Amino acid sequence: MAFTTPLPMPMLSEPIYRRDFQKRDGRWLQLYGLKPHDLPPLHEDDFAVAKGGELRYHPLRREWNVYAPHRQNRTFKPSAADDPLAPTRPNAAATEIPFADFELAVFENKFTNFHHEAPPTQDVVGVPSATAKGQCDVVVYTPDAIGNLYSVGQARRKLLLAAWVDRYNYHFAHGADFVLPFESRGEPVGVTLHHPHGQIYAFPNVPNVQANMQQSFEAGYDLAHEVETWSEYDVTRAGGIRAVCPPYARFPFEVWLVPETPVRGPWDFTPEQAEGFAHLLGDITRRYDAHFEGPTAYMLTLHAAPRSAKDWQFTAQFYPLLRAPGRIKYLASVEQGTGMFTVDVMPESAASILKAL
Structure with missing residues (x-):
């Protein structure tokens, strides 16, 4: 199938194109680009695709958890020659992306937690x-095997933003109650594929964290107003987006990207906000790597409004898993047993250190 007409992305000045391609195993692949993609597909394998797990309710913690035992067999630290997120090459093993080149790709995870x-x-x-109805997507930032949100550049980060917005629209239209784009970076976080990528989970319910956030916003908590008073927690800002270490951070060097004028999700960004947000995704990654003296293990999560939310303020939140260069912040017995985090670095000190970079 050829590319559609340019996607409607009013927050971006560049036209964005999407090609929809159905793989031999039935899963859909979307190729996003700043120019139309018209390469012919190459050979494919018949991958065995799981169809999700099941949800069970924990009556004491009052939360739902997903059980997906088939994920025990997911790809684990393959060699560079067996990188499943690379473009497929002629006369080589098939990868998840059966094209010789692409700009940014999204496809349904074959080791999925949720499935329609x-x-x-x-x-x-x-x-x-x-x-466990829903969907889990893999988002491949680049055809290159090495890179990060800083090194891929501003144009690729804006393309990623467009892909996120397009997938938000798709998943909400197909019944998801909450959609979470995220990135896990580094082996201390549990990453088993080193190719630059993230994921998107489309949930059939609103998880507890977001349900609590929704209650706070609907009770009148004004995050944007609070951030205006956090001058000593500022790291940097760009295009109407502030990067701050919140005073109630749970991780050492935790950073939030907060729009100064609240939006429900990145689909409501102005062009200025989109430019600033994309810039800060790379800039915070750069600051982490500079401070921690190498590629920093972190988790990045985007907290946009659930489908049912009336009042909401979007944030993107970075949780680094280091407390100092070479020193991992372990989530050990107290954190796991009580949910109460012990934080080794004061947020105002973390903000000062990152700001200086």
């Missing part, structure tokens, strides 16, 4: 369960 055809749940006495 999730299997029926098992009966467990006294434990509520539910089908």
